[in-house]
Amino acid sequence: MANQEFHGRIGRTYDESEPWWPDQARASEDAPNVLLITLDDVGFGHWGCYGGIADTPNIDRLAENGLQYNNFHTTAICSPTRSCLMTGRNHHSNGMASIAEVSTGFPGYNAHIPHENGFLPETLVEEGYSTYALGKWHLTPSETNSAAGPYDQWPLGRGFERYYGFLGGDTDQYTPSLVHDNHQVDPPTTPEEGYHLTEDIAQRAIDFIGDAKQVDPDKPFFTYFCPGACHAPHQVPEEWIEKYEGEFDMGWDEAREQILERQKELGVVPENTELSPQNEDVRAWDSLSDDEQRLYARMMEIFAGFLEHTDHQIGKVLDYLEELGERENTLVMVLSDNGASAEGGPNGSVDENHFFNNVEEDLEENLEAMDDLGGPEYFNHYPWGWTWAGNTPFRRWKRETYRGGASDPFVLSWPEGIEASGEIREQFIHAIDVVPTVLECLDIDAPDEIKGVPQSPIEGTSFAYSFEEPDAPERHTTQYFEMFATRAIYHDGWRAVHPWEFNKPITTEDLSATSLEDSGWELYHVAEDFSEAHDVSDEHPEKLLELIQLWWTEAGKHDVLPLDGRGTQRFAEERPEPGRPRDTYVYYPGGQPIPENAAVKVLNRDHSITADLTTADGEDEGVLIANGSRSGGYSLYVMDGQLRYVHNYVGKEEYEVIADEPLPEGEVSVRMEFETTGDLDLENGEGRPGTVRLYYGDEQVGEGEIPVTIPITTGLTAGLSCGRDATNAVSDVYRDRAPFAFTGDLDRVTVDVSGDAVVHHEAEMDRIMARE
Template identity: 60%
Template sequence: MSLKEYKPGSAFPGTVGRTLDESSPAWPRPLRAKEGAPNVLFIVLDDTGFGQLGCYGSPIRTPNLDRLAKGGLLYNNMHTTALCSPTRSCILTGRNHHSNGMASITEGSQGYPGYNGNIPFENGFLAEMLLERGYNTYALGKWHLTPAEQTSAAGPYSRWPLGRGFERFYGFLGGDTHQYYPDLAHDNHPVLPPKSPEEGYHLTEDLVDRAVDFIADAKQVAPDKPFFMYFCTGAMHAPHHVPKEWAGKYKGQFDDGWDAYRQKVFQRQLKLGVIPPGTQLSRHDPDVADWDGLPPDEKRLYARMMEVFAGYLEHTDHHIGRLLKFLEETGELDNTLIMVISDNGASAEGGPHGSVNELKFFNNTPESLEQNLAALDELGGPKYFNHYPWGWAWAGDTPFRRWKREVYRGGTTDPFIVHWPKGIKARGEVRSQYCHAIDMVPTVLDCLDVAPPTSLRGVTQSPIEGVSFRHTFDDARAESQHFTQYFEMMANRAIYHDGWRAVCPYPGPSFTEAGEGFGESKLTEERLRKLDAEGWELYHVAEDCSETKNLAHEERGKLIEMIALWYVEAGRYKVLPLVSPDKALFSLERPQISPDRKRYVYRPHTSPAPENVAVHVLNRPHSITAKVDVDGDVEGVLLSHGGLTGGYTFFIQDGRLHYVYNFVGEREFHIESAVEVPEGRTELRFEFEPTGKPDLEHGKGAPGRGRLFIDGELVAQSDITSTMPLVISLGEGLTCGRDDNSAVSTRYRTPFAFRGGTLREVVVDVSGEHLHDEKTEQKTAMARQ
């Protein structure tokens, strides 16, 4: 006799007697997806411009993504928010970024509904929706959707991936990470990479391995159960890390520079039909140097930086291909709805000259051409945290203007590929219907014949703000159902409506034309009025997709209509108040799990403390005191914060007490005790006393004197003349009793865990005055996206 099942929550349909003989059983029906329901795979690339994939006209080889486009659809009118976390919130919820409280990255949050960095639970994630429909749900790679203050072991975990509907997670919680020494989390706890760079480790390969494992684990038990996978490699965000053999494939291919790249890609885009016939290539950006006018050494350096980026992208495509091959071999590919998207345009965060250690950029520390040239042969390897100059970002967004963080189409128009052989008849066609990242969720629900839920986990749901574009899959001439879309990013504004686009750049169309760099100005009411009167541009993008003909004067009535529409949308979606990247944003206090304190206690074998919640020792007097029971041959790290790109470490080696301050990977300041650490219970202490004031605007932290003490006796002292003014680490946090991931000092190999006794605790005292310069701190923080 077959089992009798009933819907959980409904009346029990069996019978209950006094004995089993007088009773008949029935079971709550297990949650099952509809028969034949497709898998869903979102592949989210980071900082990949419209002109950087092979199928979009790039010379960079991306055969696996090209294959998806050839077997599916390539969209040329897909839009994002121009920044990573905001776009990702749209991709997963189907709501606009301000509706999600994600006006910016979580580190840039402030106390207004559209800006607080807490995605409301009434804005359910696609993972939560599909979990209730019988799907397995997996997230891999970059997350960056949890408030920065909530990413430590203290939680709360409600906004980690497992708190938002994902059953499994393997990746990193922040905005970027070292690709050879990543800051990894598995489900709700931190983990170390499975092998070292010397053993061939790279994060992208690891993520694909885990993705395959997640799928295989479930399919071997329930082969018909579909999955939703959110796969985000972290590539092509800095650091541009790739094994040398991949970068070597492009040797010499970018020697003719970014101007030539744009011309070649533009012509190929026209030939491929990726852009409409008659499209004009946008102007040479005033902030980008003419390649032909650069000195030979700069050309050599910049060309190599682009070779590394190209190798990194091809390497990423290769490993995505491994995932696709697994799906094909297991018979899952044809019934997997795949959507590939980039979260924003190409990134100009390397600055005008590029960087071999992005930590310098975040600390305002000047880059040296000589130092960068010396690093040239090792770019892409684990020693550097490199990023190309913004000339390549501009070229990567061909044919559009500008780049990430700005709302010209270079920042907001991104590659988008849809592949689903079982559900789409068309193959290898271009689609030009207007779409936005908020449309992905409703399209998936439409494909699955699932209505947006009215409630999830007992929380009443807000309306989905995107619209489905499923009707475009097999009809190239179908009208878009997305008629109006606002944009706002760091006071840059734009509005699309029915083939027209109005743009109000801030502080101007370029930094050169504005006479102000990024984060150097404040948006006042007076300036906003002037921008509304004079700063808006108007483009008929239905005929001028690359925004080359500003019609603001000729179509003044249309422009006024568009500006008014922007304000209507801004009111609807919680966009106001407008916030420019200045000190008013980053000087705000944010809610913390624990109040600020003067004494921090760390213990061995605990999870790393991320940068945002670790003790802040920069530019202030502080002490580090380790309480140790020494028993024999003692060595190892007592406390460490940072990695090879910069940080500090307090340790015992060869019987002596040591402290090393690694200044942005350039120089190690080393202090060593004159005597050995004694056996028995002992107190080991480092003290830092500033001897001058910081100059944060020019990348100089407070100089000072470091002293070592053993049981209260001074055993060494030395000056530390160069310190980091603003940021210690780009992902590698603070650890006690070991140095995880990359080593802060070249004097030992990680993890160099403490041994030869008992490390009871390490106390960091920061009761001295914190010296700081708010304006520069805020400007630098704003650059960290």
């Protein structure tokens, strides 16, 4: 890059010269701060100010001092929505048709957000703003999340100056997988010491803002604050759960009625709004057994406590802005990235890794765990009846293009910039409209280029016009939706929806006009039928055909094609990997943990693990290599002078093999060999059994049988670590000593996976999709 032109004078000596300093980029004197708060899996009917039956006093006070929008829309899933929020372009225009883990090799689907679609912080940092991101990211291609990079799609590669959070779709609230700027870090404290991720990132947000404000008080900030809440796991300290004891005993059917009644009282839905029809997947509350009702009510109590706890952390950040005198001139927006999530299934789950591995939930076992749900021992999620209630008054839920998946709460507050407060706005807006609205509020033009890269046109429309004009005609009048070939389009008060059975491939025969264009579409006049309660396609066939044709026009504009309703096959799509395929993986102690997608895959195949180490006195102990978490995984470690291997079967059972002889002193190669002895039984959630043999050098020193192994995944929240069990220890045997780092001299660990792997793509797809 050429140096900036010098405007001083350079003579033969200093006395003959005139110094000059380059101008520093500075925002205008009264430029507002921007705080964009993005929650996860929170439905339209969850917040108190939207009629919800959980308390959200801090979001409510923003609504009281700002505006609520009842016609805000997302893409129906997290990463695509977040890409819209950052760029102002549609999700397919961003290459983010879905989450990165199910990317395909087409422009709208490859999960590589082009640099032509600049991120909002890339613009603002050049305008003199401090830029911070905290919490969930999930905008990098999955193959780039490891220390091998590349880093150009990490937060610091897309305009943020500081980052603290997690790159994937979800993480454990008590033992999260954390990244600080461009490197992984351990949580600062433990669950026993009171650690919780949402509290941590709230304090980090305060620290980031304060660090800069104390040095340059006039410099505005853009802070992107994204708790993992309220995505699974639903985890929160017990005191936040206790408040809601008994509050949901009435069940989800009555809850929907109560929420709608409150929504009408608050004016966030029209008075004539009806509840959408019965969800065919949800059992009536009265049909459940007493034990089921007791467990499911408890699961909702935990979710409510989790949501209020998150609201409390938002309140801490808002209070800090008050202390700084910055709150009045901070544009605050709070939203959810999609509708409430049905990923807990019909019965809820105490650990999602059971679901991912096709291990059936056991009601009696879950009842025994009930009092500890929400704590660090479980990765729980409520049943989808509560999902449906959380999306009141709409149909369905996350992943689908009905309003239950794509309509979300949205609150905006800017006391110095907006006179109106405590009012509802009904204009249609979409996630792509946030960027142009922020730029208009800041009086900044969208740049023609960023760092030499010409920029594509922003596709959203500013809704700043609506701030002071509640009855102004909406300006965003057409918007397409697509997710896994489920489709919808909004146009001038009408909404056409084409549902699609997830995991059903679109075949060549399906490409006929009758099946893809004319058949199966539903039509809703949402200007009159807010909740999509009445399909009027038969009454207005001409309007329906108009919208179908419009959808295809929009699809052609925004890289939506080819339509792809595949599930399992889409997961199996060949895509870039971190490094070339190989049979031997070598790991070294002291490095960063390896994310699951980049770690060696050993399940359902013959493999060996060899550790080259040196011990001095026979007292050395600790983990040599571990992969997974309390929810399932394996670990090779030394304890009580002996080599040990443990296989944790989805958190239900631990199978351990222990060497018969003590570990010799000095240099030694220790080895674990796993030989499969049976078949994969995926239907019953059982991976291939096998024989484990332990060796010191060439001498066999132990043998044991592993009757059942993990069939699909070791879990979502930890990954592989060498020389220690980095977080959320695999084994109960040493969990109270985690990370249980090896005290001897560990040179390297080599994993050989030359045995053939068995992969079940359908189950793997279910696992990946729940990370949205």
